[in-house]
Amino acid sequence: MNSTIIQTIDIVLLSIKNAKLHVALVKRENQPYQGDQALPGGYVHEQEDNNCFDSATRVLKTKTGIKSPYLEQLETFSGKYRDPRGWSITVAYFALVSLEVIESMANPLVSLVDVDQLNELPFDHIKIITNAVNRIRNKSQYSSLPCFLAGDSFTLPALQKTYEICLDDKLHKVSFRRKIDEMDILEEIEGELARVGAHRPAKIYRLKTSFVNSLKILEKGL
Amino acid sequence: MNSTIIQTIDIVLLSIKNAKLHVALVKRENQPYQGDQALPGGYVHEQEDNNCFDSATRVLKTKTGIKSPYLEQLETFSGKYRDPRGWSITVAYFALVSLEVIESMANPLVSLVDVDQLNELPFDHIKIITNAVNRIRNKSQYSSLPCFLAGDSFTLPALQKTYEICLDDKLHKVSFRRKIDEMDILEEIEGELARVGAHRPAKIYRLKTSFVNSLKILEKGL
DNA sequence: ACACTTAGTTTCAAATTACAACTAACCATC
DNA sequence: GATGGTTAGTTGTAATTTGAAACTAAGTGT
Numbered sequence: 112m113n114s115t116i117i118q119t120i121d122i123v124l125l126s127i128k129n130a131k132l133h134v135a136l137v138k139r140e141n142q143p144y145q146g147d148q149a150l151p152g153g154y155v156h157e158q159e160d161n162n163c164f165d166s167a168t169r170v171l172k173t174k175t176g177i178k179s180p181y182l183e184q185l186e187t188f189s190g191k192y193r194d195p196r197g198w199s200i201t202v203a204y205f206a207l208v209s210l211e212v213i214e215s216m217a218n219p220l221v222s223l224v225d226v227d228q229l230n231e232l233p234f235d236h237i238k239i240i241t242n243a244v245n246r247i248r249n250k251s252q253y254s255s256l257p258c259f260l261a262g263d264s265f266t267l268p269a270l271q272k273t274y275e276i277c278l279d280d281k282l283h284k285v286s287f288r289r290k291i292d293e294m295d296i297l298e299e300i301e302g303e304l305a306r307v308g309a310h311r312p313a314k315i316y317r318l319k320t321s322f323v324n325s326l327k328i329l330e331k332g333l
Numbered sequence: 334m335n336s337t338i339i340q341t342i343d344i345v346l347l348s349i350k351n352a353k354l355h356v357a358l359v360k361r362e363n364q365p366y367q368g369d370q371a372l373p374g375g376y377v378h379e380q381e382d383n384n385c386f387d388s389a390t391r392v393l394k395t396k397t398g399i400k401s402p403y404l405e406q407l408e409t410f411s412g413k414y415r416d417p418r419g420w421s422i423t424v425a426y427f428a429l430v431s432l433e434v435i436e437s438m439a440n441p442l443v444s445l446v447d448v449d450q451l452n453e454l455p456f457d458h459i460k461i462i463t464n465a466v467n468r469i470r471n472k473s474q475y476s477s478l479p480c481f482l483a484g485d486s487f488t489l490p491a492l493q494k495t496y497e498i499c500l501d502d503k504l505h506k507v508s509f510r511r512k513i514d515e516m517d518i519l520e521e522i523e524g525e526l527a528r529v530g531a532h533r534p535a536k537i538y539r540l541k542t543s544f545v546n547s548l549k550i551l552e553k554g555l
Numbered sequence: 556a557c558a559c560t561t562a563g564t565t566t567c568a569a570a571t572t573a574c575a576a577c578t579a580a581c582c583a584t585c
Numbered sequence: 586g587a588t589g590g591t592t593a594g595t596t597g598t599a600a601t602t603t604g605a606a607a608c609t610a611a612g613t614g615t
Contacts, residue, residue, distance in 0.1 A: 116340050116377060118422065155338060155411075157420045162412035187409045187424050189377075190384035198379045200340065200422070202409050268593070283573060288594080309582035310592035331554065333572085490562070505604060510563080531613030532561035555603085 117199035120166045121152040121236070123185065123243035124175060124206045126213055126223060127260050127276055132247070133223040134240050135213060136232075137174050143195050144233035148222065150240070151175055152201065167204040176216040179206035180324050181259040185243055193235045201234075205243040209262035251277035253332035255296050258318055266305045266313035267291065282333070290333055296322045339421035342388045343374040343458070345407065345465035346397060346428045348435055348445060349482050349498055354469070355445040356462050357435060358454075359396050365417050366455035370444065372462070373397055374423065389426040398438040401428035402546050403481040407465055415457045423456075427465040431484035473499035475554035477518050480540055488527045488535035489513065504555070512555055518544045 124135035136148040151174035153166070160166040164182070172178055185203040193199055213223065226244050229237055250256045257277045261270050271287050291297065297316040304312035346357035358370040373396035375388070382388040386406070394400055407425040415421055435445065448466050451459055472478045479499045483492050493509050513519065519538040526534035 114336060114338070114340050114377075114379075116336070116379065118336050118338050118340065155336075155420075155422075157336075157338065157413070161414075163409065163422065164411075184408060186406060187385065189386075189424070191379070192383075198377075200377075200385065200424070202411070202422070266593085284593090285574085285595085286572060289572085304581095306581075308592070309590070311580035311594080313593055331571090488562085506562095507564085507605085508603060511603085526612090527562095528612075530561070531559070533563080533611035535562055553602090 115197065117194055117196055118155055119152050119199065119201040120155060120163060120170050121150045121188075121201045121203045121239060122167060122171045122174070122206060123150060123203060123240055124171065124177065124179070124208065124213075125226075125243065125247065125260070126208055126210050127273060128210050128223050128225075130272070130276055132226045132244060132276060134226050134229075134243075135175060135221050136224055137222075138220050139233065147233050148224075149233045150203075150236045151221075163202045164204075167202070171204075171206060175213075175221050176218055177206070177208060177212060179208050179212075179259075181208075181256075181326075182206045185239070185246060188235055188239060190235075201239075203239045203242070205246065207247075207256070207259035209260060211262060247277050248279065250326075253329045255294060255318075255322060255327040258296065258322070264300055264303075264315050264317045266315055268313055269305075270316075286333060290329065294327050294329060295319075296327045337419060339416055339418055340377055341374050341421065341423040342377060342385060342392050343372045343410075343423045343425045343461060344389060344393045344396070344428060345372060345425060345462055346393065346399065346401070346430065346435075347448075347465065347469065347482070348430055348432050349495060350432050350445050350447075352494070352498055354448045354466060354498060356448050356451075356465075357397060357443050358446055359444075360442050361455070369455050370446075371455045372425075372458045373443075385424045386426075389424070393426075393428060397435075397443050398440055399428070399430060399434060401430050401434075401481075403430075403478075403548075404428045407461070407468060410457055410461060412457075423461075425461045425464070427468065429469075429478070429481035431482060433484060469499050470501065472548075475551045477516060477540075477544060477549040480518065480544070486522055486525075486537050486539045488537055490535055491527075492538075508555065512551065516549050516551060517541075518549050 153170040155166045189200040300315045303315045306312045375392040377388045411422040522537045525537045528534045
């Protein structure tokens with residue numbers, strides 16, 4: 112049973128830079144749109160991959176060098192016209208990493224673009240990115256999702272900033288801390304403090320190991 | 334560019350029967366699992382369908398006779414081993430209709446099964462159904478989703494019951510009505526009342542036309 | 556007319572959330 | 586080494602939202 116449907120995987124790798132959500136784009140190696148910036152993507156390898164999640168992990172690693180702790184299926188985009196080669200299906204995933212993870216790769220083919228400053232992109236990649244940003248906004252309201260953007264360790268004011276960027280909204284300090292406390296996902300790194308200015312230093316936290324690869328979901332948001 | 338990956342669509346059609354969520358299963362016409370009960374599914378038709386949503390609409394219509402007002406992409410399931418024929422990808426959708434819609438078709442090939450009483454099913458259909466039920470539970474907390482299960486017109490006590498079945502939890506009458514009122518999705522059908530017993534009859538409502546095909550999302554749940 | 560049942564509303568207490576003002580701790584400057 | 590400026594973190598309280606109970610409303614059956 113053979114099919115001529117084109118079957119691909121695309122990755123929306125998001126990070127925060129200059130206090131804004133950015134998406135990682137790579138230069139396309141092949142036709143169509145060869146040389147253009149686009150989402151890292153590729154084919155499913157029937158031999159190599161046991162499922163699309165495996166494919167996504169592999170594609171992300173191959174195209175950017177990154178192994179993201181958080182990778183979630185976003186949605187599947189399909190249609191007769193989205194790819195000039197013909198009827199295509201792409202299973203889109205999104206990944207979240209801290210800026211350091213991307214910069215430490217120092218991959219010249221990867222560039223970070225502000226999600227609010229996107230120019231034209233190949234295929235329906237704009238739509239896929241918009242979809243990912245919406246998903247993040249939504250999930251940030253009631254989960255630990257933004258923690259994956261905050262790095263290995265962070266202060267509570269920094270984490271709050273990260274949430275605010277994801278939600279595109281200001282949060283109240285006391286309420287925010289109550290919710291984080293209620294989630295019970297953080298542990299203080301004893302002895303370390305963030306000395307970053309002429310003021311009281313903030314305590315440094317990290318995710319408890321049980322939440323490093325999985326999400327904590329709140330019953331009631333914020 | 335040809336591929337041997339099997340590409341299908343599956344539909345989780347849900348309804349409420351005897352105060353429990355039920356899923357519609359159909360007898361499989363073809364191999365594998367010919368004659369077994371399974372989710373209505375089929376191939377993408379490259380000529381006929383402009384995208385997978387079209388395919389899903391068509392598959393649902395063809396296999397059950399139903400055109401659902403609400404059809405949402407659930408998730409894509411894939412893998413080397415989920416289909417005995419080989420590497421496969423299925424884009425799963427879920428649809429919600431009232432029991433009358435299903436019963437009015439009187440399709441002998443379609444049967445409704447309590448989602449908590451499922452026996453073995455072909456492929457990973459159990460997993461797909463579980464996934465759909467989780468999605469419904471989740472979305473029912475903060476949206477008008479259950480309204481699509483309630484039929485064309487309904488009373489508020491009936492709608493509350495529908496929400497309770499979706500959420501698998503009791504709701505408080507006053508709070509529930511406050512939220513429904515806040516959503517502003519219903520209009521009273523003047524003059525009609527539900528006379529169903531030796532007690533005060535309930536008013537009958539229907540969805541405002543703007544919400545017949547789309548969801549209303551609440552900021553804060555319940 | 557009266558009992559019984561469910562529909563729908565009112566009232567108020569309890570819990571949650573938002574805001575403001577506070578204390579704490581550091582650096583820089585005098 | 587006291588003083589002021591700045592951000593971290595906490596405390597107290599007002600405002601809002603939610604939950605529970607008790608009420609009134611409107612039918613049917615006896």
